[in-house]
Structure formats: C-alpha cells, structure tokens
Amino acid sequence: MADLQFEDDSMELDSKFRSRSILGSSATPAMIRGIMKLGLAKNEKAAGNILLGIIISCFLLTISVCIYFFYPRFTEQENLRKKLTPEQFNQLPQEIQDQFPK
Numbered sequence: 001m002a003d004l005q006f007e008d009d010s011m012e013l014d015s016k017f018r019s020r021s022i023l024g025s026s027a028t029p030a031m032i033r034g035i036m037k038l039g040l041a042k043n044e045k046a047a048g049n050i051l052l053g054i055i056i057s058c059f060l061l062t063i064s065v066c067i068y069f070f071y072p073r074f075t076e077q078e079n080l081r082k083k084l085t086p087e088q089f090n091q092l093p094q095e096i097q098d099q100f101p102k
Contacts (some may be wrong), residue, residue: 032047041047081089081100089097 030043031051032044033043035050036044036049041050078100089100
C-alpha cells in the first residue's frame with residue numbers, strides 16, 4: 001500500500017468569502033462589503049446569509065411570475081364560452097371545442 005501522509009488533520013471550514021487573489025492579497029467581495037456598509041450585517045457570514053436569502057427570494061419570484069403568465073387558466077376560456085351562444089359554440093371546429101372545459 002502507498003504510504004499517505006496528511007499535512008493537517010484539524011482543518012476547519014473557513015466561513016469568510018474571498019475573491020480571487022490579485023497581486024497576492026485577497027479582498028472581501030463588493031456585495032458583501034456593501035451589505036456590511038449599509039449596516040444590514042455585522043460580519044461576512046451574516047452578509048452571505050442575506051445574499052443567499054435575496055437569491056432564494058428572486059428565484060421564488062421568478063417561478064411565481066412564470067406560473068402566472070404561462071400556466072393555463074381555465075377562467076378565460078370559461079368566460080369566452082359564456083359569451084358564445086350554444087349555436088356559435090357548435091359551429092366551432094371540434095378541435096377547438098375540445099379545448100374548452102365542459
């Protein structure tokens with residue numbers, strides 16, 4: 001078997017956000033600094049949680065807007081059928097009649 005050696009067994013997760021290292025120094029991302037500057041968060045981890053909440057809120061808002069605009073609503077079709085007389089409805093092609101709820 002190969003002889004494996006690890007440098008440090010007590011590695012802990014670092015909760016700080018770091019951007020790419022430019023000229024050897026890493027800086028806190030601008031979004032995190034902006035949230036901390038506004039006073040919404042006291043540290044980087046709290047600011048990251050706020051950004052995560054904003055992301056989740058935007059995602060849920062996008063889903064709800066898509067459902068609102070693209071999910072078929074039968075109320076419009078029902079209203080259209082109520083406006084038509086039975087004679088007018090029966091004159092429609094069968095494919096169109098099948099699309100209306102009964």
